[in-house]
Amino acid sequence: MERTLSKEIPGLVGQKVKMCGWVDTIRAHGKIVFFDLRDRSGIAQAIFMLSKQEQDAEMNEMAKKLTPECAIEIEGLIKERPQGMENKKIETGGVEVQVEKIKLVGKAEILPFDIKDLNSGLPIVLDHRPLTLRNEKVKAVFKLQEEMIASFRRALSSLDFTEFQSPSIIPQASEGGSEVFHIDYFDYSAYLAQSPQFYKQILVGVFERVFTVNQAYRAEPSMTTRHLCEYTSLDAEMGCINSWEELMDTAELVTKNILTDMQKNRAKELAIFNPQISDLNVKFPRIKMREAQKIVLERTGRDNTKEPDLQPDDEKELCKYAKEKYGSDFIFITHYPTKKRPFYTFADPNDPEYTLSFDLLYNGLELISGGQRINDYQTLVENIKKWGNNPENFEFYLQAFKYGMPMEGGFAFGAERMIKQLLGLENIREATLFPRDMERIDQRLSILQGEKKKDKN
């Protein structure tokens, strides 16, 4: 018999079906046992009568053995539920499966906690990730993340961007500030990519418009609610631009597309979190960093106008400001100081102390970072020196510029951060399937390799 999915059963009343999935909950009432069968399409109620007939003794035993999360195959008859017994909360609530055969195909041990009502602390949730990912709400986070990435791809593909796969092993650091992971590379050393920056720029010289969905690695010795050692970076880069504002236009378009697509294609999952999304017809406000600092000063009395960058509290305040004044969850902050940006960032010709760069803040957190890049070979070489590096080490990258590069720029955003901000999650790890941080690679490193850590000290 062909397998039937939960969502199909309302149309199959009177028919015999075979189904496969997990036992979601069990409600036993002596001689009548209800359980919910969960598969990839949803939930179906199954009903099973314990009978006194001897030939069913084995089946009766089986029904008693059912435990939450065990994997089963059942055969049975689809029936309308008796009047008044419908459950409007589930899509298949008008019908049920009268079970004739149960086969336990994957026994489940006693659960360490209630995964239907997950209120354990995050370390416990992450310790049991293979199990906790089965929770409806947790699962929804990653269906939304899938849609986000799919939407990013669709938006850029439709703008004639070429997708590419960026290498994870790189010969030297590509970003200024952040720490890198060293790896053994035969008799030499290499690094894990902090970003696909150099490769996307090189490929602008080839395809003109490119994007990539990649893992990025940062060895920041920090434990915060917004940092990961491995995160998913959505990168785009485009050449032959007229102005750096085009980059912001594209970033804005992609961001709005993502939110629209989620509302359109993942309404069910989104509804679990019920996020308040601001009017997407509103253009994201764009203000210079120095103006932003003045706004913060006016609104809060905090004078950070001499700081070279925005403080996290300032970013939260500016988002409040954007919301109040423009009705936007998003705000672009532009013209960061040249000194605070990587060597390849394009300085404003009218004000060289500041760059044609931008960050997009979303509900108080940096979501996108981008800007115009230096496309002139000589200027790049000089900047590499100014930043204290040897241009010889960048020769490979520099070829892209040595042999002709148009005006170009791009942006990148963290997939996990966007999901965290959209859904109002408290910790970025909740927006990551298998988060890596200082203390954890799946399992806690202190448990997994406690001895090693001690050896180092």
Add this chain to the structure above:
RNA sequence: GGGGACGUAGUGUAGCCUGGUUUAACACGCCUUCCUGUCACGAAGGAGAUCAUGGGUUCAAAUCCCACCGUCCCCGCCA
């Protein structure tokens, strides 16, 4: 790299400030029994914690002090 907080059954919490009426409480889960219309089913009963670990103060420590391990959060930095 700097700072702050927390560790009590499988899970989530209360108790700690003000040490002794605590046989360490409650909820979920688990086990047993009952239940033919539940849908996070319900009812009755039961098991499960040397209060993270080590030391100290005290007649007496989950409670106060120190050390250590673990966990979380904030800052720096960043997406």
